[in-house]
Amino acid sequence: NAGVTQTPKFRVLKTGQSMTLLCAQDMNHEYMYWYRQDPGMGLRLIHYSVGEGTTAKGEVPDGYNVSRLKKQNFLLGLESAAPSQTSVYFCASSLVSGTNEQYFGPGTRLTVT
Amino acid sequence: GENVEQHPSTLSVQEGDSAVIKCTYSDSASNYFPWYKQELGKRPQLIIDIRSNVGEKKDQRIAVTLNKTAKHFSLHITETQPEDSAVYFCAASSYGNNRLAFGKGNQVVVIP
Numbered sequence: 001n002a003g004v005t006q007t008p009k010f011r012v013l014k015t016g017q018s019m020t021l022l023c024a025q026d027m028n029h030e031y032m033y034w035y036r037q038d039p040g041m042g043l044r045l046i047h048y049s050v051g052e053g054t055t056a057k058g059e060v061p062d063g064y065n066v067s068r069l070k071k072q073n074f075l076l077g078l079e080s081a082a083p084s085q086t087s088v089y090f091c092a093s094s095l096v097s098g099t100n101e102q103y104f105g106p107g108t109r110l111t112v113t
Numbered sequence: 114g115e116n117v118e119q120h121p122s123t124l125s126v127q128e129g130d131s132a133v134i135k136c137t138y139s140d141s142a143s144n145y146f147p148w149y150k151q152e153l154g155k156r157p158q159l160i161i162d163i164r165s166n167v168g169e170k171k172d173q174r175i176a177v178t179l180n181k182t183a184k185h186f187s188l189h190i191t192e193t194q195p196e197d198s199a200v201y202f203c204a205a206s207s208y209g210n211n212r213l214a215f216g217k218g219n220q221v222v223v224i225p
Contacts, residue, residue, distance in 0.1 A: 041217060043202065045212055098207070099206050099208055101159045106155075
């Protein structure tokens with residue numbers, strides 16, 4: 001089992017460029033999450049999904065879009081990157097609900113110049 | 114929604130001493146309280162969790178206590194070792210809720 005994987009590990013973007021972060025899990029989990037982590041701010045939820053074909057907004061969704069076309073994949077898109085989106089992005093998955101262990105991916109470090 | 118706060122933000126302890134991190138939560142409906150550990154440059158990983166039907170849970174050198182009346186829960190690490198140096202996040206959720214509310218994290222530094 002690979003668990004939760006993220007692609008890419010690092011990326012540098014210029015302001016206005018777009019990109020997609022891919023998260024994949026092989027644990028047959030229903031729930032998937034995208035967080036961003038900034039110094040002193042903890043883990044802030046961007047978007048999440050409670051199953052294939054569903055998405056919902058978290059606490060900091062502006063500037064991001066997501067899609068869950070397949071149960072095992074959760075994509076995070078930045079349509080027009082801004083320096084404020086420089087962060088470390090973590091994907092996580094859990095079996096069901098918010099009261100189960102969340103398994104995190106290794107993270108993607110994104111820098112927007 | 115749920116609001117989780119952690120104190121202190123940074124904690125330095127001598128190796129072998131105990132460390133205690135406290136979190137408070139706002140939603141009395143919350144009934145699941147996990148703790149995650151994140152080592153430098155690594156992903157957060159669950160180290161222990163507690164549900165509201167128990168007041169304390171222990172796993173080797175770590176324990177978590179829950180006070181539902183006061184709406185706070187604490188992580189206790191005994192006989193600290195250098196590998197305990199990390200950022201620790203507490204979180205809270207409730208049955209039927211789809212997500213966890215995380216605290217901002219505590220940096221624990223174990224001084225050899």
